[in-house]
Amino acid sequence: MLASPGWGFWGMKMGWCFRAAQGAAxxxxxxxxxxVGWAQTLTMGVGAPVTSIDxxxxxxxxxTAVAHMIFSGLTTTDGHARVIPDLAESWKAIDATTWExxxxxxxxxxxxxxxxxEDVAFTFARVPNVPNSPSSYAIYTRPIREVQxxxxxxxxxxxxxxxxxxxxxxxxxxxxxxxxHAQATTEGFNAGPMAVGTGPFRMxxxxxxxxxxxxxxxxxxxxxxxxxxxxxxxxxxxAARTAALLAGDVEIIDQVPTSDLAKLRNDQRLALSEITGLxxxxxxxxxxxxxxxxxxxxxxxxxxxxxxxxxxxxxxxLSMAIDRNAIVERVMEGAAIPAGQFLPEGSFSYVPDLTPTxxxxxxxxxxxxxxxxxxxxxxxxxxxxxxxxxxSRIIQAIGQMWTRAGVRTAVEAQxxxxxxxxxxxxxxxxxxIGWGTSSGEGSNxxxxxxxxxxxxxGYGASNRGRYSNPEMDRVLDQAMRELDDAxxxxxxxxxxxxxxxxVGILPLHIQKNTWAMRxxxxxxxxxxxxxxxxxxxxxxxxx
Amino acid sequence: MTVFLxxxxxxxxxxxxxxxxxxxLGVYAIGDPIEILISPEADQIERERAIKALGLDLPLxxxxxxxxxxxxxxDLGRSFVFNEPxxxxxxxxxxxxxxxxxxxxxxxxxxxxxxxxxxxxRPSSPVSKGILAGSILGFSLPTxxxxxxxIMVFAVQLGWLPSxxxxxxxxxxxxxWSFLTRDGLAHMLMPALNLSLFKISLVIRLTRAGVRETMLMDxxxxxxxxxxxxxxxTFIHVFKxxxxxxxxxxxxxxxxxxxxxxxxxxxxAWPGMGKLIxxxxxxxxxxxxxxxxxxxxLMFITINLLVDITYSxxxxxxxxxxxx
Numbered sequence: 001m002l003a004s005p006g007w008g009f010w011g012m013k014m015g016w017c018f019r020a021a022q023g024a025a026x027x028x029x030x031x032x033x034x035x036v037g038w039a040q041t042l043t044m045g046v047g048a049p050v051t052s053i054d055x056x057x058x059x060x061x062x063x064t065a066v067a068h069m070i071f072s073g074l075t076t077t078d079g080h081a082r083v084i085p086d087l088a089e090s091w092k093a094i095d096a097t098t099w100e101x102x103x104x105x106x107x108x109x110x111x112x113x114x115x116x117x118e119d120v121a122f123t124f125a126r127v128p129n130v131p132n133s134p135s136s137y138a139i140y141t142r143p144i145r146e147v148q149x150x151x152x153x154x155x156x157x158x159x160x161x162x163x164x165x166x167x168x169x170x171x172x173x174x175x176x177x178x179x180x181h182a183q184a185t186t187e188g189f190n191a192g193p194m195a196v197g198t199g200p201f202r203m204x205x206x207x208x209x210x211x212x213x214x215x216x217x218x219x220x221x222x223x224x225x226x227x228x229x230x231x232x233x234x235x236x237x238x239a240a241r242t243a244a245l246l247a248g249d250v251e252i253i254d255q256v257p258t259s260d261l262a263k264l265r266n267d268q269r270l271a272l273s274e275i276t277g278l279x280x281x282x283x284x285x286x287x288x289x290x291x292x293x294x295x296x297x298x299x300x301x302x303x304x305x306x307x308x309x310x311x312x313x314x315x316x317x318l319s320m321a322i323d324r325n326a327i328v329e330r331v332m333e334g335a336a337i338p339a340g341q342f343l344p345e346g347s348f349s350y351v352p353d354l355t356p357t358x359x360x361x362x363x364x365x366x367x368x369x370x371x372x373x374x375x376x377x378x379x380x381x382x383x384x385x386x387x388x389x390x391x392s393r394i395i396q397a398i399g400q401m402w403t404r405a406g407v408r409t410a411v412e413a414q415x416x417x418x419x420x421x422x423x424x425x426x427x428x429x430x431x432x433i434g435w436g437t438s439s440g441e442g443s444n445x446x447x448x449x450x451x452x453x454x455x456x457x458g459y460g461a462s463n464r465g466r467y468s469n470p471e472m473d474r475v476l477d478q479a480m481r482e483l484d485d486a487x488x489x490x491x492x493x494x495x496x497x498x499x500x501x502x503v504g505i506l507p508l509h510i511q512k513n514t515w516a517m518r519x520x521x522x523x524x525x526x527x528x529x530x531x532x533x534x535x536x537x538x539x540x541x542x543x
Numbered sequence: 544m545t546v547f548l549x550x551x552x553x554x555x556x557x558x559x560x561x562x563x564x565x566x567x568l569g570v571y572a573i574g575d576p577i578e579i580l581i582s583p584e585a586d587q588i589e590r591e592r593a594i595k596a597l598g599l600d601l602p603l604x605x606x607x608x609x610x611x612x613x614x615x616x617x618d619l620g621r622s623f624v625f626n627e628p629x630x631x632x633x634x635x636x637x638x639x640x641x642x643x644x645x646x647x648x649x650x651x652x653x654x655x656x657x658x659x660x661x662x663x664x665r666p667s668s669p670v671s672k673g674i675l676a677g678s679i680l681g682f683s684l685p686t687x688x689x690x691x692x693x694i695m696v697f698a699v700q701l702g703w704l705p706s707x708x709x710x711x712x713x714x715x716x717x718x719x720w721s722f723l724t725r726d727g728l729a730h731m732l733m734p735a736l737n738l739s740l741f742k743i744s745l746v747i748r749l750t751r752a753g754v755r756e757t758m759l760m761d762x763x764x765x766x767x768x769x770x771x772x773x774x775x776x777t778f779i780h781v782f783k784x785x786x787x788x789x790x791x792x793x794x795x796x797x798x799x800x801x802x803x804x805x806x807x808x809x810x811x812a813w814p815g816m817g818k819l820i821x822x823x824x825x826x827x828x829x830x831x832x833x834x835x836x837x838x839x840x841l842m843f844i845t846i847n848l849l850v851d852i853t854y855s856x857x858x859x860x861x862x863x864x865x866x867x
Contacts, residue, residue: 049822051624058624059582132596132626134580139589186626208625208635209822210709210814233708235812236822239691240707244812247698247706386825417827421574435583448584458586 040228045235045250046531049209054189055174055197056127059135061436064172065530066232069214071174071197074101074120075167079526079535080346081278081440083167087115087175087198088155093483096162103153108219109177110196116152122178130186139458140169162481164488168439200225200534209234214533226537245270245516252517254531258333258389264516271539275525276337276344277513279436280445281388283318283381283398283506285309286429288466295380295429299408308377309429315503316357317367318430321405322398323359328509331393336509341500342437342445344510344527348485349442349492354500356507364405376406383432384420385413389511395432398508423464432508433464438528442492446476450499467504548848555844559837563614566833567607575599576623576827597623610833619837620830624823629834633816638718639709640808640815644800646722646735648793651742656789658743659750664777666755674747681744690737690810697733705730707812734811738804742796749792753785786857794850795843802839 048062055067068076076086088101107115124147128138143166146158157166176184180196188194195203200222201214214230233250235241238257242264244250256264256272264270286293290310292303308314324338337344340356368376381399385392392413399409414422423431437444452468453460459473460466472495479491500507513529522539526532570576577594585593594600598609610620619630662671698706710730712719721727757763758781766776801816808817816835823831854861 052626054626057626058580059584132621132623134577134593134597134623135582135585136589136592138592139582139585142588190625190627207814208632209818210812233812235707236818237809237812240694240810240812243691243694243699244706244708247694247702249698249706249708417574417579417825420578424575424578438584444584455587458588461586461590462583 041231042227042229042252042533042536043231043233043250044531044533044536045233045241045244045253047234047236047238047241047253047255049234049236050212050232052186052190053192053195053203053206053212054130054184054186055176056123056130056137057133057186057189059137059172061438061529062234065532066212067174067197068199068530068532069201069230069534070195070199070203071176072199073171073173073175074103075171077171077440077528079275079524081438081527082348083171086171087120088170091167093162093164093166094156096483097159099157099159099163099166100150101155101157103155104221105153107198107221109180109198110202110217110219111177111180112219113177113179113196115175115177115198117149117155118152119178120155120175121147121149122181123173123175126176126181126184127173132186137173140172143169162483164480164483164485165439165443168441172438201230204229223534225534227533230533232533242516245518248518251521252515252523252531252536254513254515254529256514256516258335261333261335261514269519271517271519271521273515273517273523273525274512275527277436277511277529278343278347278438278440278527279388279434279511279529280339280342281336281391281394281432281434281508281511282339283430283432283508284423284465285315285467285506286426286465287468287504288426293429294427295382297378299375299378301378304377308371308373311371312502313367313371314373315506317364317371317405318402318407319357319503319506320360320367321364321401321407322357322506322508323401324356324509325359327394327397331390331397332509332511335389335512335514337512339507339510341496341507342435342442342449343440347437347440347442349489349496351493351496354497361401361405368406373406376408378408378410379430380410380412380428381430381432382412382414382419382423382428384416387416387419388432388434391432394508398432426464426466431464434511435462436529440527442496443476443479443488446472446492446495446499447480450504451476465505467499469498469502469504472498472502472504551844551848555841558840558844562836562840563610563833564607566829566836567603567610570827570829570832571603574827576829579826580623619834622823622828622831624826624828624831629830630838632819632831633835633838636814636816636819638720639813640801640804640817642720642722643731643735643738643804643807643813643815644797646731647738647742647800648797650735650739651746651793651796654739655743655746656750659747660754660777660782662747663751663754663758666751671751675751678744678747681740681747684740686737686741686806687810689740690734690807693733693737694810704733707810709814734807734813737811738800738807742793742800745792745796746789749789750785753788754781757781757784783857787854790853790857791850794846794853798839798843798846801842 050062050066051060052058052063055071072086074088075083078084087104089104091099091101094100103117124141124144127141143159143163144157145160148156150156184194190206192203192206200217200220202217204213204215206212212232216225216228235244241253242260245253265272286309289307293307293309296304298304328336328338338356341351341354343350381395383391383395395411399411402409422428435445435449447459448462450467451459452473453463453466475491475495479488482488482491513525515523515525517523520539522537524535581590581593598606622629622632625632658674662674665671694706697704708730710721710726711724712721712727713723722731763776766780805817805821808815820835
């Protein structure tokens, strides 16, 4: 089906040529293996810059990765985003609005100060009060109405309403020391003196946008990391990062560009680690207008009297017209899996029988005719061109698939800064965007992406298409009050099913996360994309 | 001279003012910093808090006036992303860029001047033709490609030089410099060469053209008739006269290198100002963008001033006066 000449077009696009040239430049040479001496130092090359060492200043995944190395939370998540104990050994809901956490005894901060429940209370008080924070962690502490310190290692958290996500949310909040950090400023963290935590590494030096150096902490309560020292370098250019690995300047890199994957896989001196991630790439539709939508017209270019995207049959037809397998194989070079819902298999609230929509151009045409568009219509599909792997090529492919199903599609890719502002203002009719479910469970995307936009409930903040389905909202509300995991999972599954049977958003694929390293290293890949030194060890060492 | 300097300073103030206004309007037109900076999981209440915290809730003209008031007191604002003073962020990165730019400019002069001189004095020799052909490559090859090729050959293939990053540094006057250590120099070599390639070609061409033109002048013929040695004619009479265009162009190029060596700094992961500005543009970190461009404007004005003063030293006919 895909051999149509149209497919040649996106291969000729400038951006693609540029990237391909870079990739080819990197891989055009084969090289001599450098001798491998496993010093106690690990040098890592990461693709995204760390903007702050203050764990409560700017919520951003590169910052979280570094925070995990220096600090610890009460809870944390494993490679598959399941919540596991960290500074808290156990927790339970003792009544509908009270969570009790039992803390790990004998934990010390890097400077020797002892960790107690008072430090947790101090941390929760600091989180909402970090000056100038562009993205605060207060969203995780806001449900807490009262912190009760029962004894040095027991803590009770009171909430106004039942709040089942407390252990999940607290994985994002790094615990500081009441004595050390009483007057701590963000600058103090960045400069070094305040970068004191309970994590596996101590920070030795930090050069903004360049590198961070760590040393193993002997006070760490968990498994001892394999490295005495870690050099964490930020190399944002994809080709340069790959070259640094090939030259032996760094030993592991993240965000391997999909165009380099095949070559790196065949390189005898390298090893790859890979995991299905939590980032869904999807299309969002304009649900905010019942009359004409700005980028939808009839075949003569005149506005339609009503917005066809409000009709579930049209949305389903557009979903059927997309060949997800082709996008995954040809555009993403296999670095993704086709998606039919928010999360990959094995996640909490994954719906087993909600499979990706089957590719069926003829079926799509029939459905469009049934919805009153036997001749189709015209639409402009928007998307970013610098945000997600191959983003602009994906929307070009979809544009051709939709056109084949009778919906004549123009494609417009823009830089993220411009695009996301327009999408947030409901300026667009249909657009590609992504969502990383860091919590690894369904309530997070349901609340943020598909719940009705509601400021007071804090729902739908990233629902840029303004989808709204009262039935889904009702089930979600029920789930958000349900403390029993099994019952909550069933409710979340029900809400997820409502969204995708209605094609509230149109799921495309879930990205895979890939790391490349020198042979002889082993790495535990993480679904949440974090690159941390304690996930890397010599392959010979036991896990 | 004083009038001349005063005029220049006034001009500088005017340009800086216009610049800051343009950046303010530009960022406003491109997009919304909050959309870029905020965690996607933030709810509406958190968004409103962040907008207020960064002062983006005020009308644009009010934000601009607040900025102007602070700028007059020497405070160019704090970075949205790093929560550190924008000026300090830029000054922290400045030594890295300065040493790269100075290295590249020196290389351009040391390599470009002799080659250009030779090509100008012996226009028909095959070596001169080779030099000219080489300079065409220097003009036309894109920097990102040359940079990657340098990395592939000297770092990946031969393993002689480190591929990316800045090497060991020593602290002098509170700033970190890498050109004083062996490791630092090794790291600097490729990015500096990559930056200088275009400049070398430029200097070769300017010098050659100047030499060829000057050699036909009456005073050169006269000097020759007077029996002066060819070396004296070349290095005293010709050289001084061809330097004027070279100084102008190298001066401006030097400014351009400091301000906009973005591509080279990205390819070599060089932690300089160019990388800071491109990262700041990507996240619409307005305070850093405004401060950066203001510094760049001041720098260009200073360089132009120095160029003008150098003129007057090189050519006694040029006088620095208030009237233009």
